[in-house]
């Protein structure tokens with residue numbers, strides 16, 4: 172009997188993730204030099220798949236914190252099914268998920284893919300690779316914290332509803348940003364969420380929130396015990412997760428939005444792998460209605 176468990180092909184594994192410094196040490200601009208000096212650069216132009224292949228080739232020599240091919244496939248399948256007009260990602264890094272999912276949204280007839288990235292150098296790398304891949308018509312890169320970008324996109328009327336959201340940024344902000352989107356009406360019935368790294372490194376407060384019933388969410392909110400109300404990050408996050416982006420003094424303040432506990436979610440985990448081969452998973456959550464309506 173063939174196994175239903177997903178398997179990882181070790182021949183395509185990324186280089187191991189370093190213990191201490193594994194991003195923001197110049198490797199992101201080295202990646203740009205690597206991509207633009209490929210012998211087939213003229214063939215790469217206008218071809219998202221070949222840009223992604225060049226990024227993967229680099230990742231096999233030096234670790235990059237990309238979603239990778241295996242988990243990426245779970246989300247591209249979801250894009251084919253949901254056919255989002257508007258998709259938003261929280262955390263763009265060097266643009267791997269943005270290129271992969273932006274191309275899939277375009278192919279599915281969607282209008283916009285917003286990549287929200289706080290680090291301006293990473294944002295510049297994404298912009299360069301999006302232009303190289305020929306996706307600038309669909310992809311927009313918003314540089315700044317996810318919270319301020321979400322508010323700006325909402326207040327300007329550019330985004331009224333998020334059909335599909337990929338969460339892949341500061342782990343404690345998954346829940347607070349989701350609640351902000353709920354409160355602004357960006358996430359509501361029909362919206363679908365795909366959250367990365369729910370196994371590695373894990374995100375217990377987020378899983379608890381999207382898997383809770385409406386009455387559980389209401390009770391927690393009444394007790395002020397929902398762990399995402401502008402207070403310190405949930406104690407279940409490891410210190411290194413909490414401080415991951417502290418090096419540049421980037422503000423890690425968490426939003427205090429109350430969200431909408433009456434939104435009904437259906438949520439499930441899809442197991443897969445990090446590009447290094449480590450087991451990880453994507454939590455896929457569908458907002459299926461509003462309780463009482």
Ligand SMILES: C[S@@+](CC[C@H](N)C(=O)[O-])C[C@H]1O[C@@H](n2cnc3c(N)ncnc32)[C@H](O)[C@@H]1O
Nearest residue numbers: 237238262264267268288289316317339340341
């Ligand atoms: C794991 S990486 C994203 C990887 C990317 N989604 C991919 O798969 O190719 C996380 C990124 O989130 C960004 N980030 C962290 N906190 C953020 C925040 N509050 N707002 C926007 N970006 C943030 C970091 O700078 C980093 O580039």
